[in-house]
Amino acid sequence: DAMVIQNPRYQVTQFGKPVTLSCSQTLNHNVMYWYQQKSSQAPKLLFHYYDKDFNNEADTPDNFQSRRPNTSFCFLDIRSPGLGDAAMYLCATSRDQTQETQYFGPGTRLLVL
Amino acid sequence: SQQGEEDPQALSIQEGENATMNCSYKTSINNLQWYRQNSGRGLVHLILIRSNEREKHSGRLRVTLDTSKKSSSLLITASRAADTASYFCATDTTFSGGYNKLIFGAGTRLAVHP
Numbered sequence: 490d491a492m493v494i495q496n497p498r499y500q501v502t503q504f505g506k507p508v509t510l511s512c513s514q515t516l517n518h519n520v521m522y523w524y525q526q527k528s529s530q531a532p533k534l535l536f537h538y539y540d541k542d543f544n545n546e547a548d549t550p551d552n553f554q555s556r557r558p559n560t561s562f563c564f565l566d567i568r569s570p571g572l573g574d575a576a577m578y579l580c581a582t583s584r585d586q587t588q589e590t591q592y593f594g595p596g597t598r599l600l601v602l
Numbered sequence: 603s604q605q606g607e608e609d610p611q612a613l614s615i616q617e618g619e620n621a622t623m624n625c626s627y628k629t630s631i632n633n634l635q636w637y638r639q640n641s642g643r644g645l646v647h648l649i650l651i652r653s654n655e656r657e658k659h660s661g662r663l664r665v666t667l668d669t670s671k672k673s674s675s676l677l678i679t680a681s682r683a684a685d686t687a688s689y690f691c692a693t694d695t696t697f698s699g700g701y702n703k704l705i706f707g708a709g710t711r712l713a714v715h716p
Contacts, residue, residue, distance in 0.1 A: 493644075495644075529708075529709075529711075530708060531690065531706035531707055531708045531709060532645070532690070532706050533706075534703055534704070537703070539701070544701060577642075579644055579645065581645075586701055586702055587632075587696075587702050589694075589702075590635065590647045590650055591635075591645075591647065591704060592647065593637075593644035593645040593646070593647075594644050595643055595644045596642075596643065596644045598642070
């Protein structure tokens with residue numbers, strides 16, 4: 490079935506140790522999004538790619554970066570994770586940038602020790 | 603803040619009862635969407651209502667939108683234990699630069715007891 494896949498589902502890293510979360514999609518959607526969701530809070534958009542065009546939210550920390558090597562894959566790199574970066578990271582896609590439903594992956598829960 | 607606000611924050615009902623969740627927002631919108639999230643999982647899209655629509659149905663779901671009051675409601679009829687989840691409203695808004703993004707509310711945690 491077409492879907493959004495996130496790996497791994499759970500990631501444990503050490504304080505300050507770089508970590509990469511991955512997302513892939515079989516929907517052939519143009520737009521891919523990364524959200525951060527902390528416990529009992531709303532998902533917060535970090536950035537999105539429209540095709541190869543990268544759009545960073547103004548309040549996304551510099552510690553967070555993203556790569557989209559092709560249509561199907563998108564990566565979230567956290568250069569130096571802090572304890573405050575422990576959260577669920579959600580990847581989503583949409584066919585286009587305007588007024589579209591978003592399709593979410595199952596999320597990666599990041600623990601920082 | 604442009605984030606939507608939802609109430610109640612938590613709702614506990616018995617199976618078979620109806621559940622109503624409300625969402626208010628602050629900016630003009632293109633559409634409003636409702637998503638469901640089971641504990642520890644990703645979000646699943648439930649329904650999208652466009653700014654020129656007032657009511658929409660999908661199975662046991664009924665969504666209303668009042669753009670003059672900047673509010674929406676989600677009604678789940680004849681609830682089941684499997685409806686236990688968090689429900690988020692999200693407003694689709696166009697920002698300068700011409701791109702759209704979803705702004706999520708804080709969610710309503712629904713518990714349906716057998």
